[in-house]
Amino acid sequence: MRPPGLQSDLGRVKCFGMYIDPDQRRRDIARITNDLVAREGLAAATFRGIAAEQGCSTAAITNYFDDKRELFVHALQELSAEGERRFAEACMDEPDDPIVALLTMIPWCPANVRRWKAYLAYWDAAMRDGDLAELLGRSASAGTQQLYDLLSEKMAPDADVQLACEHLSAAIQGMALQILVERRPWSLAKIRGMLETVLAQVVKK
Secondary structure, three states: OOOOEEEEEOOEEEEEEEOOHHHHHHHHHHHHHHHHHHHHHHHHOOHHHHHHHHOOHHHHHOOOOOOOOHHHHHHHHHHHHHHHHHHHHHHHHOOOOHHHHOOOOOOOOHOOOOHHHHHHHHHHHHOOOOHHHHHHHHHHHHHHHHHHHHOOOOOOOOOOOOHHHHHHHHHHHHHHHHHHHHOOOOOHHHHHHHHHHHHHHHHHO
8 A cells, every 4th residue: 555645657656746756766876875885985875874865764765775785786787877878978979089988987087986986896895796796797898898899990800809909998997996096186188198099009909
């Protein structure tokens, strides 16, 4: 039996005259979870902590997720989808400048730093959680495929695109980790210059 004031309408919930989209609600909770994970780590992302960030009760979280593990899996899926979407949009917006797409994979701006820090927290947890490890593997494969598609357009037909893709991916990840741990900020010009050098090297392979 539904609580007073709640009605169902084509997958949405109407609460005292206001429609709530469950899918959008889950995305909102996942976004706030990833914000908290990036800032303070997985341990801080309790239902109570997330509710406090959102300014709601814990019931507003447990209504959509049974436990933290389910929430983390969904939050990681949203985080991965965000990265893939930003890369694809950059490719469409700047088709003649591949560096713009590669920059979406580098923590050079607050949004990218947030995504990278959250990823690192999930990577640590994935060493002890098979489901998270599988999701991270899928995310890595999707990113690799995006790099492969980008390089395929720039390399000779007989070139080893897969090898070039692996080298580019390793360089991006190494650069990203170095940026995150160094205390001195990297300028966008420096990051772009390094990406241009790496891209030129791998395209020749």
